Amino acid sequence: MILSTLTFTLKLIDMFRNLSSVMLLAALAAPALLPAQRLFTRDAKVYFDATSKNSPERIEATAKSGTLVIDLASSRAEAAILVKSFLFEKSLMQEHFNENYMESSKFPKATFKGKIEDPSKVNFNQDGTYEPTLSGDLTLHGVTKQVKVPVKVNVKSGKATASTAFNVVLSDYGISVPSVVADKLAKEARLSIEATLEPMK
Numbered sequence: 001m002i003l004s005t006l007t008f009t010l011k012l013i014d015m016f017r018n019l020s021s022v023m024l025l026a027a028l029a030a031p032a033l034l035p036a037q038r039l040f041t042r043d044a045k046v047y048f049d050a051t052s053k054n055s056p057e058r059i060e061a062t063a064k065s066g067t068l069v070i071d072l073a074s075s076r077a078e079a080a081i082l083v084k085s086f087l088f089e090k091s092l093m094q095e096h097f098n099e100n101y102m103e104s105s106k107f108p109k110a111t112f113k114g115k116i117e118d119p120s121k122v123n124f125n126q127d128g129t130y131e132p133t134l135s136g137d138l139t140l141h142g143v144t145k146q147v148k149v150p151v152k153v154n155v156k157s158g159k160a161t162a163s164t165a166f167n168v169v170l171s172d173y174g175i176s177v178p179s180v181v182a183d184k185l186a187k188e189a190r191l192s193i194e195a196t197l198e199p200m201k
Contacts, residue, residue, distance in 0.1 A: 037071065042065065047062050047191070049190040050186045141175050170189060
């Protein structure tokens with residue numbers, strides 16, 4: 001009886017030892033797997049153009065420090081950029097952009113939260129060119145609106161380059177255009193975004 005109990009106890013200890021080893025291996029493997037499930041960049045380029053047809057000068061700016069994360073498992077995507085990171089050719093335009101229109105001190109970031117609507121149309125693990133649709137909430141100037149935009153994705157050697165371009169109606173986001181500059185500033189702005197994504201480390 002004592003021998004049987006001892007044998008059972010030893011088997012139980014051995015079973016827990018094996019289980020602990022498996023759990024330890026899983027815990028060690030998990031951090032290595034998670035980065036591969038997300039693509040990320042801090043260098044997304046965002047181009048802003050609000051030049052009206054009658055404007056004698058370009059009303060445009062570029063920012064090169066946007067962040068973008070795509071979770072491959074859920075097809076979720078999130079992006080953000082500091083409004084003050086947009087650079088104009090003329091400092092006066094930049095000042096008006098930040099102080100009068102975007103009020104960047106009050107609303108410092110522009111953000112997007114959404115997902116790839118048709119994830120079957122893109123394979124981030126296989127080289128090729130894909131054209132899925134991205135939909136979600138775009139927040140500008142403290143106002144959030146739903147958007148749906150086409151995206152072009154080029155996958156090559158483990159990296160993915162994503163780009164999109166779409167228009168936003170300034171008044172939809174509470175951005176008013178004073179009559180004094182109505183001939184220069186368009187009612188709709190064109191946003192163009194390009195990002196090279198790599199596995200998150």
